Amino acid sequence: MNSSTILEQPWDVVIIGSGAAALASALSAIESTTPSPRVLLVDKCPESWAGGNGYFTAGAYRTQHNGLEDILPVVSNVADDIVDKIDLPAYTHADFQGDLDRVTGDRSDKNLGSYLVGESLDTVKWLKGHGVDWWLSFRRQAYQVDGRWVFWGGLHLTVKDGGKGLIKNMTDAVKKSGCTIMHDTAATKLLTNDKRAVCGVEVQREGKTYQLKVPGVIMCAGGFEANPELRKKYLGPGWELAHTRGTPYNTGDMLAAALVLGAKTVGDFSPTGCHSVAWDANSPKDGGDREKTNEFTKSGYPLGLMLNSEGNRFVDEGIDLRNYTYAKFGRAILEQPGGIAFQIWDKDGQGWLRDEEYREEIVKKIKADSIEELAQKCCEDGLRDSSNFVRTVQEYNAAVASHRQENPDAKLNPAIKDGLSTQSSKTKLNLAKSNWALPIIKPPFLAVKVTSGITFTFGGLAINPDNAAVLREDGSEIEGLHCAGEMVGGLFYGNYPGGSGLTAGGVFGRRAGRAAGERAQRSHRMQRL
Numbered sequence: 251m252n253s254s255t256i257l258e259q260p261w262d263v264v265i266i267g268s269g270a271a272a273l274a275s276a277l278s279a280i281e282s283t284t285p286s287p288r289v290l291l292v293d294k295c296p297e298s299w300a301g302g303n304g305y306f307t308a309g310a311y312r313t314q315h316n317g318l319e320d321i322l323p324v325v326s327n328v329a330d331d332i333v334d335k336i337d338l339p340a341y342t343h344a345d346f347q348g349d350l351d352r353v354t355g356d357r358s359d360k361n362l363g364s365y366l367v368g369e370s371l372d373t374v375k376w377l378k379g380h381g382v383d384w385w386l387s388f389r390r391q392a393y394q395v396d397g398r399w400v401f402w403g404g405l406h407l408t409v410k411d412g413g414k415g416l417i418k419n420m421t422d423a424v425k426k427s428g429c430t431i432m433h434d435t436a437a438t439k440l441l442t443n444d445k446r447a448v449c450g451v452e453v454q455r456e457g458k459t460y461q462l463k464v465p466g467v468i469m470c471a472g473g474f475e476a477n478p479e480l481r482k483k484y485l486g487p488g489w490e491l492a493h494t495r496g497t498p499y500n501t502g503d504m505l506a507a508a509l510v511l512g513a514k515t516v517g518d519f520s521p522t523g524c525h526s527v528a529w530d531a532n533s534p535k536d537g538g539d540r541e542k543t544n545e546f547t548k549s550g551y552p553l554g555l556m557l558n559s560e561g562n563r564f565v566d567e568g569i570d571l572r573n574y575t576y577a578k579f580g581r582a583i584l585e586q587p588g589g590i591a592f593q594i595w596d597k598d599g600q601g602w603l604r605d606e607e608y609r610e611e612i613v614k615k616i617k618a619d620s621i622e623e624l625a626q627k628c629c630e631d632g633l634r635d636s637s638n639f640v641r642t643v644q645e646y647n648a649a650v651a652s653h654r655q656e657n658p659d660a661k662l663n664p665a666i667k668d669g670l671s672t673q674s675s676k677t678k679l680n681l682a683k684s685n686w687a688l689p690i691i692k693p694p695f696l697a698v699k700v701t702s703g704i705t706f707t708f709g710g711l712a713i714n715p716d717n718a719a720v721l722r723e724d725g726s727e728i729e730g731l732h733c734a735g736e737m738v739g740g741l742f743y744g745n746y747p748g749g750s751g752l753t754a755g756g757v758f759g760r761r762a763g764r765a766a767g768e769r770a771q772r773s774h775r776m777q778r779l
């Protein structure tokens with residue numbers, strides 16, 4: 251069947267996007283009623299860019315659980331002889347909700363959050379039933395401490411082959427379920443009837459416009475992170491300079507289309523309104539690399555230092571576990587002169603760096619045998635004040651030494667907030683490093699240049715969490731219009747607990763799919779009467 255014939259045939263549910271939220275919506279829509287609705291996914295990207303940002307992820311998936319008893323039945327990578335060597339604390343509903351509240355400064359919408367948290371484990375199990383190959387996240391979320399695998403940070407699940415694996419597993423399931431996916435097909439406009447309900451969507455493909463009349467439309471078209479103009483407009487000046495970490499196709503088209511219908515925006519549209527990380531300064535600027543995907547992330551700073559181009563530290567690198575700081579430190583880097591920073595470690599600190607992000611082939615490494623030489627070499631890459639760089643490291647090392655003198659039994663433990671800090675009764679830095687403060691004294695020394703990589707935007711559309719229906723300003727539902735994934739606003743403000751984006755797409759995608767499928771069935775019944 252050619253593409254025109256496909257687009258011109260009748261459909262019950264059209265889903266905009268082919269990322270994880272769209273795929274969850276499709277799987278849920280198809281199983282919502284008997285017989286199944288006819289489900290079409292359209293994505294404006296070519297097939298070679300399928301999977302949206304989901305493809306670029308590490309597949310890290312945050313879920314509440316009661317420890318190994320919940321996790322072992324869903325993962326496929328834990329051999330029997332290793333089970334006794336795993337320390338995996340329960341991560342309860344209260345823990346997940348507490349982290350969401352804490353990192354967002356208590357601004358996350360409690361109602362949305364209770365759905366996200368409450369349905370996270372069930373969504374994991376449901377996706378397993380659809381072929382997602384869950385793994386326990388040994389490489390990213392556990393440290394080997396005294397011969398045991400100690401998991402940390404509430405983020406314990408990933409997928410075999412990360413985001414690539416997740417999208418492949420889900421796309422296979424969607425295709426198997428009988429849904430159709432059309433790439434190179436951009437949604438441009440939402441169609442409404444005289445009751446102000448959405449009754450279809452206009453799409454463009456190969457220069458031709460099609461009006462798809464359907465009872466249910468689900469928008470999973472991502473945020474506006476790949477649109478420098480909208481970033482500047484909503485997040486403020488400077489944000490147009492960030493590197494786009496994932497798909498270049500999330501340009502806010504559907505946000506604009508929904509606003510035309512009077513949809514209500516909600517959430518963080520301020521300069522803190524996006525997820526952004528320390529990202530390889532030598533990475534492509536306007537979109538991710540399909541091969542390297544998440545490997546440009548540079549999240550080894552908790553065991554090192556970050557200095558700006560003036561040679562000053564600007565964040566407490568050890569204020570919290572990486573999962574609770576990495577999504578806001580991109581902004582802190584963007585705010586530095588030139589929007590860059592240098593991450594540095596000595597020989598011991600380098601031992602903790604993950605190969606995935608810091609191996610020779612993936613990042614330009616600036617190496618030296620002394621801090622002075624390191625500073626000189628960093629000048630070739632944008633450091634402006636090498637003397638201050640050296641002074642900052644010396645002051646830091648002196649503060650670490652004072653702390654060790656007062657706390658001779660203190661021991662490094664990267665899996666917990668270990669209290670190894672720069673603050674003692676004798677010496678206190680103006681900007682503390684609160685945990686994992688290793689001295690930077692043993693050659694060889696390493697520096698890596700980072701910039702800010704934007705991941706996704708936090709502000710979005712208001713939904714009824716029950717059916718993921720898009721709301722108007724007055725709180726009423728726009729009938730026939732649902733949304734899930736990054737397009738939903740109100741969950742994240744200023745910061746984000748790592749691994750919650752995919753979970754949010756799964757939970758609300760599932761609800762959107764069910765609601766749109768049931769609406770299609772009701773609409774058929776009405777037509778038959």
Ligand SMILES: Cc1cc2nc3c(=O)[nH]c(=O)nc-3n(C[C@H](O)[C@H](O)[C@H](O)COP(=O)(O)OP(=O)(O)OC[C@H]3O[C@@H](n4cnc5c(N)ncnc54)[C@H](O)[C@@H]3O)c2cc1C
Nearest residue numbers: 269271294302303304308310437496499735736749751752
């Ligand atoms: C490098 C990176 C690493 C990440 N790691 C993680 C992680 O490990 N864990 C986690 O939870 N989250 C992670 N995230 C965030 C996560 O990717 C998102 O929260 C989630 O994938 C969003 O899913 P989505 O379906 O809403 O959007 P997307 O997956 O981005 O899909 C949106 C799709 O909509 C399409 N589209 C846009 N406009 C239109 C239009 N007008 N018409 C048709 N199609 C359109 C786009 O082409 C795109 O394919 C990461 C993101 C990046 C970039």
